Amino acid sequence: MRFGIPLEERIEPGNLGCQGCGGALSMRMVLKGLSDDTVAVIPACCWSIIDGPWPVHALQVPVFHTAFETAAIMATGIKAAKLQQGKDTTVMAWAGDGGTFDIGLQALSGAAERNEDIIYVCYDNEAYMNTGIQRSSSTPIGTWTTTTPDERPETRPKKNIMEIMAAHRIPYAATATPAYPDDLLAKVEIARDLRGTRFLHILSACPPGWKMGSGDAIAAMRAAVDSRVFPLYEVRDGLDVTITRWPEHEVDPEAYFAMQGRFRPLLDDPEELARVRRLIDRQWETLVARHREHHPEPAAG
Amino acid sequence: MGERHLLTGNHAASYGAKLSRAEVISAYPITPQTTIVELLSEMVASGELDARYITVESEHSAMAAVIGASAAGCRTYTATSGQGLALMHEMLHWAVGARTPVVLTNVTRAMAPGWSIWSEQTDFLSQRDVGWMMLFAETVQEAQDFVVWMYRVAEQVFLPGMVAMDAFILSHTSEPLIVHDQAAVDAYLPPFDPLYTLDPAEPRAYGGLVNRDHYFEIRYKAFEAMERAGRLLVEAGEEFGEALGHRYGPVDPFMMDDAEIVFVSAGAMTSNVRYAVTLLRERGIKAGLLRLVAFRPFPFEEVRRLLEGRKVAVLDRNMSSGHSGIFAEEIRSALSMGAAPTEVYGYVLGIGGRDIRVETVLDVADDLMSRDEPARTLYVGVKGLPIGPARADREIARLAPLEEVSP
Amino acid sequence: MPDLSHVDDYPEIPVSLRSSRGVLRTGDWRNMRPVLAERVSACTHECPASVPIPRYFHHLAAGRLEEAFATFTLRNPFPRITGRVCPRTCEAGCNRVDREGPVSIRDLERYLGEATAGLPHLPSAEATGSKVAVVGSGPAGLSAAYYLRRSGHEVVVFESQPEAGGMLRYGIPEYRLPSAVVDDEIARLQAMGIRFRTGVALGGDLDLGNLEDEYDAVFVATGAWLGRSMGVEGESLMESGLDFLVASHDAGVRPPGRRCAVVGGGNTALDVARTLRRLGAEATVLYRRTPDEMPAIGEEYRAAVEEGVAFEFLTLPRALRKDGADLVVTLETMRLGDPDDSGRRRPEPTGDDREARFDAVYSAIGETASLEPFPDALKGGDGWLAVGPSGETKADRVFVGGDLATGPATVVEAIAWGRRTAEAVNERIGGGYEVPDWVAEQGDGVVGPTDINPATFPDTDPHHAPHLDAAARLAAGMGEEAGTMTDAEALAEIERCYSCGYCNECGTCFVFCPDVAIRWEDGPVFDYTFCKGCDICTTECPGHVILTVKEEEVARG
Incomplete structure (x- = not known):
């Protein structure tokens, strides 16, 4: 085995994820990095379905399903009870981008500001996929969705949820993607062993929503990292930035966009594409500068 | 048995939660509820109450937090009012579906706009269909005791319950009450024995996807539990009397035996109604009063038995617009x-x-006695209008231009 | 599933009653399925001996030395030898060649050879009662002897020289392949029960006809030892390069003078030149074409240049004469004309002559085989031996191979020939050795650079076995110039291998399966009850070992 991935599964086969579901894979990997003493909280999102219809479910940790905007606070409440009972169970909120960037942001901000002792994972597929591909504030510029049709594609940059979370000065916030499993697992393990609010932002491909073949899901997520569209990094205490993966072979963002049908409007608009390229460059430069602040010695890579 | 104190309705509610040994409390400030949780927060901070207090960023989150804590096996409490209760609405449903016996005190407050912090029952009664048990306190003693009584029943049927009290009239009015002896309350209210605790040793999913083949049966269980709660409320109310000296029931009749006209009321206004009934009796009018204590489960039997054949005036400090006052509708x-x-x-x-x-x-x-035919909704005290129905033919007046303000 | 025919069968709350396993048969969604389909790696395909390279790497990485050795020796009994002298066509085929460079396959082969030097060869099959004579103990003869013995035959190897080893012992210089290694390998063959008779030459003490009578089969692999004639004036003044290499194995051999020239551009020429440098002489290679046309292995040429071997290209000796102690060579400058049959540009005379003075001149323009011991009945119309692809001759039980059949070639080609002939002999006289199932199960297709998915592999520069620099090589004399990788280097280098066409249990498919539909049982097991056919495993498999098959094709069989 070339990966430092535990063989142990905390999910049973048989789930209702679509073929090639990045969200299903993200869950599988994250649970590998946590302990058996874990409770998951799932608000409305694809995973409300993926876990399976009553009376069965796929996950091998308790799952408390909750309302769309309540992942962080439901986890907080459960953790409070566990602590009151003298138990140190890990409570993980597991929400999509809609439940995190949009409707759940208030409760998430509240929990983060209070530094509640929870792990909050956002598996981000960059739109409301469960309801059939509507734009969220995580949807990137130039993207087609059913509510940003070709004639009027998404015009605003993806909300930078990491900066928002870092601004709460929580102990740990990190981006990850299952395309880089060792990086993801390492971050899960760091999060597991810290206390306070820990936030993992996991880019998770959605083949139907990204308009690509399911077999390309991993390749797309990998290209997102290698094109610096979705850099892998972590932020400690809201300030100390470490880039955890320096792309070895930079992929042209256009190649990343071209893998997915949802970016067709962007690819058809050279001016918008140029703006997006500048944005990607600027964001990366900003990130690198923050990394250098924290790591005065130039890092390898 | 207990100690006599002088407390506001809000602080009495705090004592209700404390005597019930609430383990996780979460609330968001809102007038006129705030002093309930302020006192609880102090109790937790001082160690007087062994609980966790979560200072959330909204009532919606407060309700979610206590549902989560209850699901994990703790006794939980929250309090709110008006807009806050409305914001909780979605999660009120969740508490029922999750069968978490959360207890909430709602200080009734008129809904905005315009902003009003004063009492009105509409906030409370509009939660009629969420599936919670609902009690209405009249006194500071009840503001305390109903919390304990509610836990006793809620934790047997695994349904949440809310206790209402009127803004300011009760919430901020000090009255003497007995703060019960903790041991006596402990004897009355055993520790919470949850249906489930989100135990990782039993990795189950709670509240996931349920298709049409199964949803009804599972909801039906909650409907049945509410039916059972009606009987348990009566039993637990009587036992409260035996154990703690105050006997409670779903209705509170006054001078009903030979009453020809009967007022139906709920909450703090009942004290004035009760006094008015005694005055009417002095005038030789056979008046009576039926105070509704339980709104859900609704005391059908008692209401029918006590009211049938009489002339009934239902006093609603609330309105289900386009229909009636909500209590009238229910009666x-x-x-x-x-x-x-x-x-x-x-x-x-x-x-x-x-x-x-x-x-x-x-x-x-007087109005009641002057009428021969039941009236759906009669408005009392609208400036310039006699007691009577709303006008269906009034034209809506447009805004006049803003007047220049002279310097 | 629980019976849910009555409301009382239901729980109070919508809490799950069991796991999804066995209930949600998501395999029903699938219209295509992944299957493991091992095929031939590009390196194996380029290896003359078809060594299953990724497969033995895998055993080696897992610390399974015996399995690694057994896997290797299925195709080549001598990793210690080819691990030193192989021209590495495998590395040219490596699918990593255009990234940071190929996997250092030969260095790993040497590592395997050294790590398993103490292991005995695999036990032979049950005795067949047949006897096979092998004439010639170079790489072809030894390889054939090995596979024949492994097949259960009694094997006798005849060698004209005093010691067995042929070209391995006498032709390859000591600094590339120490005699001690050859000794060890022959001892290991003897331990299998192979008998060696040295000092007996075909056409001398041995007669092919007698051998045919005494043995059930005869394999002749006597090599190509005859120097070619240049047909120039004073040619007798030149020495044989090959003879010099043979002699160089004896301690104390010295070149006749300081200024030496070597005529030719093949491996023998460079071996002679490099040996001369080690023995303290100056060496000038005279070659009639340019470096691009040299038949010698590229790395040999580069090493020779580093070691100070001088090259005079487009230079052809026309005549030699003695002038006192000096040998005066007339050299004509050549130019390149049109390509010849070999595809290389033909050298053409320019008429420009010059003279050079040397103490000795060695001829190394190629060797050929002597056909003297062979009856005309074995020869074809061209007067050369008529040879089938596995060494078959016109005589039923006589086989030939190695350089005798091919002309001068590489050690690994000779080893491959030896195995092919052993199998042909088995077909003729019965017998054989156990071959693992994978050989039959493996598909024919070769995994090329467009099939693989190297995305999960980090950039890693190759690790190499230690190799002395030029000065140290010269200082070491005939001492061995290369060493063996450390364990850590070997493991790190094996990690660079994409394992094309072979499942080395890298885990990529398992790791990336979103549906827990790949069970890990020391390798992937597809759980078709749940596999949704998303194609991720097929796409991500680095070595293209997983293929996607349409369900309708599966149904059709």
Whole structure:
């Protein structure tokens, strides 16, 4: 085995994820990095379905399903009870981008500001996929969705949820993607062993929503990292930035966009594409500068 | 048995939660509820109450937090009011579906806009269909005791319950009460024995996807539990009397035996109604009073038995617009199933915290006695209008231009 | 599933009653499925001996030395030898060649050879009662002897020289392949029961006809030892390069003078030149074409240049004469004309002559085989031996191979020939050795650079076995110039291998399966009850070992 991935599964086969579901894979990997003493909280999102219809479910940790905007606070409440009972169970909120960037942001901000002792994972597929591909504030510029049709594609940059979370000065916030499993697992393990609010932002491909073949899901997520569209990094205490993966072979963002049908409007608009390229460059430069602040010695890579 | 204290309704509610040994409390500040959780927060901080207090960023989150904590096996408490209760609405449903016996105190408050912090029952009664047990306190003693009583029943049927009290009239009014002896309360209210605790040793999913083949049966269980709660409320109310000296029931009749006209009320206004009834009796009018204590489960039997065949004035400090006052609506429905013909007159009054004085009740009595046919909704005290139905033919006046303000 | 025919069968809350396993048969969604389909790696395909390279790497990485050795020796009995002298066509085929460079396959082969030097060869099959004579103990003869013995035959190897090893012992210089290694390998063959008779030459003490009578089969692999004639004036003044290499194995051999020239551009020429440098002489290679046309292995040429071997290209000796102690060579400058049959540009005379003075001149323009011992009945119309692809001759039980059949070639080609002939002999006289199932199960297709998915592999520069620099090589004399990788280097280098066409249990498919539909049982097991056919495993498999098959094709069989 070339990966430092535990063989142990905390999910049973048989789930209702679509073929090639990045969200299903993200869950599988994250649970590998946590302990058996874990409770998951799932608000409305694809995973409300993926876990399976009553009376069965796929996950091998308790799952408390909750309302769309309540992942962080439901986890907080459960953790409070566990602590009151003298138990140190890990409570993980597991929400999509809609439940995190949009409707759940208030409760998430509240929990983060209070530094509640929870792990909050956002598996981000960059739109409301469960309801059939509507734009969220995580949807990137130039993207087609059913509510940003070709004639009027998404015009605003993806909300930078990491900066928002870092601004709460929580102990740990990190981006990850299952395309880089060792990086993801390492971050899960760091999060597991810290206390306070820990936030993992996991880019998770959605083949139907990204308009690509399911077999390309991993390749797309990998290209997102290698094109610096979705850099892998972590932020400690809201300030100390470490880039955890320096792309070895930079992929042209256009190649990343071209893998997915949802970016067709962007690819058809050279001016918008140029703006997006500048944005990607600027964001990366900003990130690198923050990394250098924290790591005065130039890092390898 | 207990100690006599002078407390506001809000602080009494705090003591209700403390005596119940709530383990996780979460709340968001809102007038006029705030002092309930302020006191609880102090109790937790001082160690007087062994609990966790979560200072959330919204009532929606407060309700979610206590649902989560309850699901994990703790006794949980929250309090809110008006807009806060409305914001909780979605999660009120969740508490029922998750069968978490959360207890909530709601200080009734008129809904905005315009902003009003004063008493009105509409916030509370509009939660009618979420599936919670609902009690209405009249006194500071009840503001405390109903919390304990509610836990006792809620934790047997695994349904949440809310206790209402009127803004300011009760919440901020000090009255003497007995703060019960903790041991006596402990004897009455055993520790919470949850249905489930989100135990990782049993990795189950709670509240996931349920298809049409199964949803009804599972919800039906909650409906059945509410039916059972009606009986348990009566039993637990009687036992409360035996154990703690105050006997409670779903209704509170006053001078009903030979009453020809009967007022139906709930909450703090009942004290004035009760006094008005005694005045009417002095005038030789056979008046009576039926105070509704339980709104859900609704005391159908008691209402039918006590009201059938009489002339009933329901005093609603609330309105289900386009229909009636909500209590009137409910009373009529209770009397529609096999009761002798009963005249029910719906009076809507005290909206937005306007005082309901003894005189107001006497005016209603006069109006009632002057009428021969039941009226759906009669508004009391609208400036310039006699007691009567709303006008269906009024033209809506446009805004006049803003007047220049002279320097 | 629980019976849910009555409301009382239901729980109070919508809490799950069991796991999804066995209930949600998501395999029903699938219209295509992944299957493991091992095929031939590009390196194996380029290896003359078809060594299953990724497969033995995998055993080696897992610390399974015996399995690694057994896997290797299925195709080549001598990793210690080819691990030193192989021209590495495998590395040219490596699918990593255009990234940071190929996997250092030969260095790993040497590592395997050294790590398993103490292991005995695999036990032979049950005795067949047949006897096979092998004439010639170079790489072809030894390889054939090995596979024949492994097949259960009694094997006798005849060698004209005093010691067995042929070209391995006498032709390849000591600094590339120490005699001690050859000794060890012959000892290991003897331990299998192979008998060696040295000092007996075909056409001398041995007669092919007698051998045919005494043995059930005869394999002749006597090599190509005859120097070619240049046909120039004073040619007798030149020495044989090959003879010099043979002699160089004896301690104390010295070149006749300081200024030496070597005529030729093949491996023998460079071996002679490099040996001369080690023995303290100056060496000038005279070659009639340019470096691009040299038949010698590129790395040999580069090493020779580093070691100070001088090259005079487009230079052809026309005549030699003695002038006192000096040898005066007339050299004509050549130019390149049109390509010849070999595809290389033909050298053409320019008429420009010059003279050079040397103490000795060695001829190394190629060797050929002597056909003297062979009856005309074995020869074809061209007067050369008529040879089938596995060494078959016109005589039923006589086989030939190695350089005798091919002309001068590489050690690994000779080893491959030896195995092919052993199998042909088995077909003729019965017998054989156990071959693992994978050989039959493996598909024919070769995994090329467009099939693989190297995305999960980090950039890693190759690790190499230690190799002395030029000065140290010269200082070491005939001492061995290369060493063996450390364990850590070997493991790190094996990690660079994409394992094309072979499942080395890298885990990529398992790791990336979103549906827990790949069970890990020391390798992937597809759980078709749940596999949704998303194609991720097929796409991500680095070595293209997983293929996607349409369900309708599966149904059709």
